[in-house]
Amino acid sequence: MASDDIWILGITMTKFGKRPEDDVVDLAAEAALGALADGGVTIQEMGVLAAGNLMGAAAGIGQQLQKQIGQTGIPVYNVANACATGATALRTAIMAVKAGECDMGLAVGVEKLSGAGLLSGGSRKEDADTWTPKGRYGAVAGLDGRVGTEIMPGVFAQVGMEYGYEHGGATFELFARISEKNHSHSTLNPLAAYSKAMTLEQIMGDIMIAYPNTRPMCSANCDGAAAAVVVSDAKLKTLDPDQRRRAVKVSASVLTSDPWDEGCQQLPNVNTLTRRAAVQAYEQAGVAPEDLDLVELHDCFATAELVHYDNLQLCAPGEAVPFFESGATWRTGSTPVNVSGGLESKGHPIAATGIANIWEVCHHLRGEAGDRQIEGAKVGLAHVIGLGSACGVHILEKAA
Amino acid sequence: MVSTQRSWPHDRIPVEPRGCDTFGLPDDRRLDVAEQVPLVDYLVLGDEPHLQANECTACGARFFDRRNACASCGKTEFTKAAIATEGVLRSFTIVAFAAPGIPVPFVAGIIDCDGTQVRANVVDVEPDPEHVTLGMKLKLTTFPIGEDSAGTEAIGFGFAPLEAN
């Protein structure tokens, strides 16, 4: 009898970086066709399509994509969930297969962000002629810069500094060393937007954006796409031995939002929902944090990576700083984190990220990661946070 | 654009006090004192300026914005709660790059005011990590942020090092 397990049958990410010749649909099509070919299937076999493009969320990237690669009449879900958009698209396809509506589905995430600058989230209009209270705070003028900051580098800087307030040790140099690790890892990733190592001095001496995040400690805005084909256990059993051998089991697929707690509407609390997602995922998968051979987590800023070591229970509570200092999260360590280079160096085309991190994990579980292969990798975890907030955690396992 | 020229608004009558004591003064004094509005609804001006939250009467959760219901428990009754004017710096960043028109660098922080987290700028301090430190004690301060074309002055707030006060 078939189980209700779900498998990744095919998965692809495009080269991340500047892709001036390609529009959003070109990138989505490249990833989608790549994932279908990788899985040895066609668009005609897909029973559902879930697609995300955050910057063009109103434009219906799913149907635009169909018009290029196959208008087969299947249900299309265009999803938007901030930086968790890709993971949400994947989970939507997984839910459709799990619900028995179809036995195969396609998920796509795509973004064009090259040249978007570093200021996503920051805005302040010119002050009006008269002070008129507006909005939910009755503000008579723009608040960005007057009541804290709205820019993401500043918000996530505070997330990391808050961890330092609670547990100590969160110095500028420590955060820069996390960035040094990820930039070093990306030298082995030919699909990364940036694949140059950076010294600690270069990172700390670069342009300060929002202390303690300098420019290379911020996620790299770039173009890119990623796509995955998911298949039910029953359907997989009917496929060729080669397809079955390369299939990767989705042992857990979890999406959470931010539960209320004191202060969460002042500084987004990216911790509690990540903790909850991780707990659920480990339980679903029957896997413990120490079983993980590699982790791709949402290092949108160097300051964010630190707190997620703790949130994902890769270390004991409050011990993220000594955990990192032990070398555990380097590719040579006990729990390699972001061996792809992470968002800081591989790049962060927002809606693609939540599938691209799963591609990275699958690549290692299949033993196809080339120079950067984590030897013998059997279990991996992929994590994303979309501010607002949404958290996606997937645990993936090598086919037995 | 906010005009820097001041012209007294003879024909303007404040629609509601909005917690601003200046509005309650007798007419003869109002001619001497610039009309003031707080930058946000939750800033209460007057002799002892303070921040004021909407506190859920059922669970005690505090919010600074206009509420539809409580995000913690879902109930819909709120009361006004005065927030402590002194607190501890729980987190901060020094913003060096911001949207056009925002002066940088500035210090954005989260201040723990007796258990209620407040988002604000840290002011009256050198904006560098030698002078701004986690756990430092701060106190609410208010200051004018400019006049509009009718001569009304908007009052903003920030938190300044306690020692300097």
Ligand SMILES: [Zn+2]
């Ligand atoms: Zn409540």
